[in-house]
Amino acid sequence: MMKDWLRKHPDVRTIRVAAVDLNGQARGKRIPARFADKVVKDGTRFPYSVLNLDIWGEDIDDSPLVFEEGDQDGTLKPTERGFMPMPWLEAPTALLPIWMFRENGQPYEGDPRHALRAVVDRYKARGLTPVCAMELEFFLIDDSGKTLQVPPSPRSGKRRKASETLSIRALDAFDTFFTDLYDACEEMDIPADTTTSETGLGQFEVNLMHCDDALRAADDAWLFKMLVKGLARRHGFAASFMAKPYQDYSGSGLHTHFSVLDQKGDNIFDSGGPKGTAALRHAVAGCLEAMHDSTLLFAPHLNSYDRLVPEAHAPTSICWGYENRTAAIRIPAGNPAARRIEHRVAGGDVNPYLMLAAILGAALSGIEDSREPPAPVTGNSYALTLPQIPTTWDSAIDAFEASSVVPRFLSKELIRNLVLTKRQELHYINELSPEERIEIYLDTV
Structure with a gap:
């Protein structure tokens, strides 16, 4: 279904994949649209510490995520929201919201979206x-x-x-x-x-x-x-x-x-x-x-x-x-x-x-x-x-x-x-x- 969206929007040449950090900032990457299938299938990777930056976008000096744990990568997968346009940009561009998981497939506890998901699961x-x-x-x-x-x-x-x-x-x-x-x-x-x-x-x-x-x-x-x-x-x-x-x-x-x-x-x-x-x-x-x-x-x-x-x-x-x-x-x-x-x-x-x-x-x-x-x-x-x-x-x-x-x-x-x-x-x-x-x-x- 996510791939269908891009096929219906052939003018989209680039995509942004973005997760939310603790300050509500979008953190992620710019990727050519022709590589979107790989992102949808396999996700992308960046360090756990990226969801834990300060308001200036700097590493947290005494965070164990950075040096103590070797600044390890998490795996980021698309949320159920899927692709959407970014109408504030001049060039046709798609945004793909993502969230972070550990290597074993478990949700990363430091991801704000997973924090809300855990609360919703308690209601369910x-x-x-x-x-x-x-x-x-x-x-x-x-x-x-x-x-x-x-x-x-x-x-x-x-x-x-x-x-x-x-x-x-x-x-x-x-x-x-x-x-x-x-x-x-x-x-x-x-x-x-x-x-x-x-x-x-x-x-x-x-x-x-x-x-x-x-x-x-x-x-x-x-x-x-x-x-x-x-x-x-x-x-x-x-x-x-x-x-x-x-x-x-x-x-x-x-x-x-x-x-x-x-x-x-x-x-x-x-x-x-x-x-x-x-x-x-x-x-x-x-x-x-x-x-x-x-x-x-x-x-x-x-x-x-x-x-x-x-x-x-x-x-x-x-x-x-x-x-x-x-x-x-x-x-x-x-x-x-x-x-x-x-x-x-x-x-x-x-x-x-x-x-x-x-x-x-x-x-x-x-x-x-x-x-x-x-x-x-x-x-x-x-x-x-x-x-x-x-x-x-x-x-x-x-x-x-x-x-x-x-x-x-x-x-x-x-x-x-x-x-x-x-x-x-x-x-x-x-x-x-x-x-x-x-x-x-x-x-x-």
């Missing part, structure tokens, strides 16, 4: 299927000068230096870009739904439709981020999912909605009323219990913590509530059959696979343990005395490393690799100016 073992949808916020930015600013509208040539919450005018100003974006999503089979203008300068949100395949949902988010950033450059400006490019405006989040189906296809959170079931409460309790220690997966970079400040439309307290956007976990109103949990902590700069593994893994732990959450909050959670999400990058790294909760949904190898990565980044980022820090995050995350 209980006859359950998570259904996920994501809302991704990002900024369109003119980064051609010394300071970041809103790009001029392709229609008017003017810059609108103000918030444009739910503004049709802001959407229309960049209509050519969004038309190309939706066309590209169709080509790549990314289920982009509604777009809105958000509160930041040149900030927008695109919702991805719900999906009963969590791996595919994470694929969609990863591919969408790649597409938006690449396509924006074709239009003459940047797009960035960094958490907080402008200090005086709200940052970008990546909100995740999820429910869980049983073997009959029924939503186990649906009680027929507004409050939801015991299973919903147990899932909420699991998410709250793991939230402090897994914050590093929702806020993986130094800049991430500029977003997690009080009264900036991002959660700071570990709490939940019904129809309450000041809470870290919100239970939206609406049709009971669609009763779901909205997890609001993650920034746009996350690795979607690790973020979703943490959310779904924590929820399942709560369901397995029949945990009960504290009472839901009402009103402004910022004004209440509640347990707090870590406020600094270093404290989040410490909490993640010492956690007894995180190992329930992530492997020891991945935990070790991520801690080593983040400690190295923490060390070197202190040598950079604020402008240099923004520069590295703007294009990477």
Whole structure:
């Protein structure tokens, strides 16, 4: 079937094979299309350490993967996603997502996509299927000068230096870009739904439709981020999912909605009323219990913590509530059959696979343990005395490393690799100016 795609697209001369590293970066190779059959059949190889590079793409100095273990190769095989076009490139090109395995055919535990697969397998073992949808916020930015600013509208040539919450005018100003974006999503089979203008300068949100395949949902988010950033450059400006490019405006989040189906296809959170079931409460309790220690997966970079400040439309307290956007976990109103949990902590700069593994893994732990959450909050959670999400990058790294909760949904190898990565980044980022820090995050995350 993968070979059929290339036969139907004879204009494609080259392919990219790419896996996702711990920072959500695409790592892989460029290969002439005439050698695609070999990649599909045999896979390709590169070192395990490539999935464990820092944000600059450098080896982790004290990682055992590099010298201690001889920088061994893993085998990378195509995921079930198969070939897809790369509409942001000038030449017709295909992308083939891949993931890493050991020599004996077992999944490599340090691969973020395998981390999510392992969580999904736990759901399957209980006859359950998570259904996920994501809302991704990002900024369109003119980064051609010394300071970041809103790009001029392709229609008017003017810059609108103000918030444009739910503004049709802001959407229309960049209509050519969004038309190309939706066309590209169709080509790549990314289920982009509604777009809105958000509160930041040149900030927008695109919702991805719900999906009963969590791996595919994470694929969609990863591919969408790649597409938006690449396509924006074709239009003459940047797009960035960094958490907080402008200090005086709200940052970008990546909100995740999820429910869980049983073997009959029924939503186990649906009680027929507004409050939801015991299973919903147990899932909420699991998410709250793991939230402090897994914050590093929702806020993986130094800049991430500029977003997690009080009264900036991002959660700071570990709490939940019904129809309450000041809470870290919100239970939206609406049709009971669609009763779901909205997890609001993650920034746009996350690795979607690790973020979703943490959310779904924590929820399942709560369901397995029949945990009960504290009472839901009402009103402004910022004004209440509640347990707090870590406020600094270093404290989040410490909490993640010492956690007894995180190992329930992530492997020891991945935990070790991520801690080593983040400690190295923490060390070197202190040598950079604020402008240099923004520069590295703007294009990477």
